[in-house]
Amino acid sequence: MSLAPRIVGLETEYGITVVGARQPETGPPLGADEAARYLFRKVVEWGRSSNVFLRNGGRLYLDVGSHPEYATAECDDVRDVVVQDRAGEAILVDLAEEATARLAEEGIGGRIHLLKNNVDSAGNAFGCHENYLLRRRRDFQRTVEQLVPFFITRQILTGAGAVRETPGGATYCFSQRSEHLWDAMSSATTRSRPIINSRDEPHGDPDLYRRLHVISGDSSVAETTTLLKTGMTALLLDLVEAGGRLDDLLLADPMRAIRDISRDLTATTPVELVNGRRRSALELQEEYLERVLAHTAGMTLRPVELEVLELWERGLRALRTGDHSLIDTELDWAIKQRLIERYRAGSGAGLADVRVSRLILAYHDISPVDGLAEKLRERGLMARVASHEEIEAARTTPPQTTRAKLRGDFVAAAQEHRRDHTVDWVHLKLNDASQHTVLCKDPFASTDARVDALIAAIGA
Numbered sequence: 001m002s003l004a005p006r007i008v009g010l011e012t013e014y015g016i017t018v019v020g021a022r023q024p025e026t027g028p029p030l031g032a033d034e035a036a037r038y039l040f041r042k043v044v045e046w047g048r049s050s051n052v053f054l055r056n057g058g059r060l061y062l063d064v065g066s067h068p069e070y071a072t073a074e075c076d077d078v079r080d081v082v083v084q085d086r087a088g089e090a091i092l093v094d095l096a097e098e099a100t101a102r103l104a105e106e107g108i109g110g111r112i113h114l115l116k117n118n119v120d121s122a123g124n125a126f127g128c129h130e131n132y133l134l135r136r137r138r139d140f141q142r143t144v145e146q147l148v149p150f151f152i153t154r155q156i157l158t159g160a161g162a163v164r165e166t167p168g169g170a171t172y173c174f175s176q177r178s179e180h181l182w183d184a185m186s187s188a189t190t191r192s193r194p195i196i197n198s199r200d201e202p203h204g205d206p207d208l209y210r211r212l213h214v215i216s217g218d219s220s221v222a223e224t225t226t227l228l229k230t231g232m233t234a235l236l237l238d239l240v241e242a243g244g245r246l247d248d249l250l251l252a253d254p255m256r257a258i259r260d261i262s263r264d265l266t267a268t269t270p271v272e273l274v275n276g277r278r279r280s281a282l283e284l285q286e287e288y289l290e291r292v293l294a295h296t297a298g299m300t301l302r303p304v305e306l307e308v309l310e311l312w313e314r315g316l317r318a319l320r321t322g323d324h325s326l327i328d329t330e331l332d333w334a335i336k337q338r339l340i341e342r343y344r345a346g347s348g349a350g351l352a353d354v355r356v357s358r359l360i361l362a363y364h365d366i367s368p369v370d371g372l373a374e375k376l377r378e379r380g381l382m383a384r385v386a387s388h389e390e391i392e393a394a395r396t397t398p399p400q401t402t403r404a405k406l407r408g409d410f411v412a413a414a415q416e417h418r419r420d421h422t423v424d425w426v427h428l429k430l431n432d433a434s435q436h437t438v439l440c441k442d443p444f445a446s447t448d449a450r451v452d453a454l455i456a457a458i459g460a
């Protein structure tokens with residue numbers, strides 16, 4: 001036996017800023033909205049839209065706000081999720097370089113920065129959404145509700161780390177997003193609302209599938225953190241879909257817990273459960289891991305699944321023992337904390353020092369020139385999952401074992417023959433006289449004779 005196949009995709013919104021642009025004589029300085037339009041100018045030129053599907057099956061998108069978004073294609077392996085997500089970063093890095101060059105040409109100057117974090121300088125929160133395919137069943141709402149404590153406690157492993165300034169001084173916490181979710185939660189009518197978007201849009205056969213749309217996670221910089229975040233969730237979903245129960249672990253006050261857990265770097269302060277017991281985030285995560293281990297005990301797991309389980313266990317051990325060196329090249333909050341502490345030791349800067357804030361921004365800056373992540377990787381201070389070659393290839397190559405392959409092949413053929421086309425997650429359409437459209441309802445299907453015919457018609 002093995003895990004049930006599952007589609008996973010990651011959407012990431014990026015913060016955008018321009019540094020050093022010439023102040024125009026009239027009007028306001030170049031803002032994020034305008035910078036985002038510069039960023040997307042080339043995309044709009046070739047896609048005639050700020051919402052395009054790419055040869056790698058993913059989606060590049062600029063909403064009315066100013067946060068460019070990249071959504072990975074459908075993956076059936078969380079290692080592919082990591083590779084496709086990093087390919088999206090690489091695509092955006094190039095767009096930012098080109099937009100910066102254009103700003104120089106137009107005499108505006110300045111440099112565009114893209115930040116893979118979750119709050120911008122104006123205090124607006126934006127997200128990294130995870131998508132997991134579920135088989136449709138009648139008790140979706142209950143399934144979702146019993147997952148809430150998992151999503152709230154997993155930040156002790158997968159949080160991106162943040163400095164929180166308080167009247168009593170600055171402190172380090174697990175997650176930037178948690179503070180903002182806490183605000184959002186005050187008005188939530190169901191437990192799950194700020195954690196899971198319950199809109200029923202499966203991007204697949206609605207009779208068979210639902211898509212779990214998790215909106216509470218931090219964006220991850222380290223590839224290993226992305227791997228753990230999506231991998232541990234997929235493992236737990238397998239347990240739940242096989243009938244495993246988690247509702248003895250429901251939190252009495254999830255809204256408080258999300259904030260309190262983020263602020264307790266020991267992860268050992270108990271929070272109250274619905275059943276009156278008290279458990280810490282660490283104990284709850286140990287319990288989830290134990291149940292997943294019991295669930296998967298007789299199964300043949302893939303190497304990536306074993307890797308996820310090993311990192312999950314080691315992350316909890318690091319918290320249990322206080323020995324963060326066990327994970328401080330793999331989990332964002334610990335990598336970042338080590339970076340900050342080293343800097344402070346050398347400079348004497350306090351946690352709230354503006355130089356530390358800049359260091360943190362550089363941690364999230366996806367540019368290999370301005371940002372720190374690639375430098376940390378090169379120095380062995382941030383672990384890699386994917387090779388440079390794999391990431392480069394994934395800019396134009398879709399995952400080969402899902403519907404993404406059909407979409408990617410179609411987009412590539414249409415682009416090569418300059419044929420006008422319209423694509424979304426389930427449709428492939430040629431905008432010619434025949435308006436030929438193929439509906440791809442099965443996200444697991446990577447071959448389809450109808451799509452072959454459509455592609456053949458393009459080349460004919």
Ligand SMILES: Nc1ncnc2c1ncn2[C@@H]1O[C@H](COP(=O)(O)OP(=O)(O)OP(=O)(O)O)[C@@H](O)[C@H]1O
Nearest residue numbers: 007009010011071072073074131132133203204443
């Ligand atoms: N059947 C599916 N199950 C799970 N995930 C899917 C499925 N089909 C597509 N996905 C993934 O879901 C994500 C959809 O991204 P997209 O940004 O379009 O999200 P959305 O929630 O539909 O729309 P929006 O961001 O505009 O609100 C992608 O990462 C994609 O790979």
Ligand SMILES: [Mg+2]
Nearest residue numbers: 011069071129
């Ligand atoms: Mg989206």
